[in-house]
Amino acid sequence: MERRQNVAGEALRRVATSAEVERSLAIAAELPASAEARACLEAYFRELAERFAEGYDPASDLSAPAEDLAPPSGLFVLARLRGEPVGCGALKRIDAATGKIKRVWTAPPARGLGVARRILHRLEAEAGKMGFAVLRLDTNKALTEAHALYLGEGYREVACFNDNPYAHRWFEKRLGG
Numbered sequence: 001m002e003r004r005q006n007v008a009g010e011a012l013r014r015v016a017t018s019a020e021v022e023r024s025l026a027i028a029a030e031l032p033a034s035a036e037a038r039a040c041l042e043a044y045f046r047e048l049a050e051r052f053a054e055g056y057d058p059a060s061d062l063s064a065p066a067e068d069l070a071p072p073s074g075l076f077v078l079a080r081l082r083g084e085p086v087g088c089g090a091l092k093r094i095d096a097a098t099g100k101i102k103r104v105w106t107a108p109p110a111r112g113l114g115v116a117r118r119i120l121h122r123l124e125a126e127a128g129k130m131g132f133a134v135l136r137l138d139t140n141k142a143l144t145e146a147h148a149l150y151l152g153e154g155y156r157e158v159a160c161f162n163d164n165p166y167a168h169r170w171f172e173k174r175l176g177g
Contacts, residue, residue, distance in 0.1 A: 021113050024081055025113075027078070027119055028078060030076055030078040032070055036085045037088060040085050040087070041088065047105070048166070051143070052140055052166060053142065061164070073092060074092035075123070075126050076090045076091075077090070079106070079118065081110060081115075087104075087105055088105055089103055089120065089123050090102040090123070091123045091126055093132075096131065097132060099130060100137060104120060104123075104146065104149075116145075116149055117149060120149065120153055124175065133174065134173070135155075137150065138161075140166050141168035147169060155171035158170050
């Protein structure tokens, strides 16, 4: 993934405008077990381990096993800029009306280009197609950029709704109005 991040970084340095990002960014469904998805998730998990005061152990986070992030239970998407993976995100079914957003991440060289926002929009659109009326998510106190993104996209902070040991803040958004 480090080589890919370097390649993505070079590609990003050549992107000058948001219109160019819009034209060259593709967000597509991907199996979470694919090599590129695993590479993004591993980079995401390494970053969490560095940023969380308590560290991060993916083996102890049972909130989103790969089988829950693939059809028919869920969806995993990979963002590619000029063909290079630069981010990911997932959606998992909680019940017939409720979905949960997981694993939204953008590679450092792609930050500030709106990649996470576009991933979130794609997941919300897919959630609507899956019949969800509500989307939920949880996040760690260290991920202040994520808090700002979710609040800016209409999520509201709610009471704790799970026992994820890494979560400190919980959010919810009603879809379709």
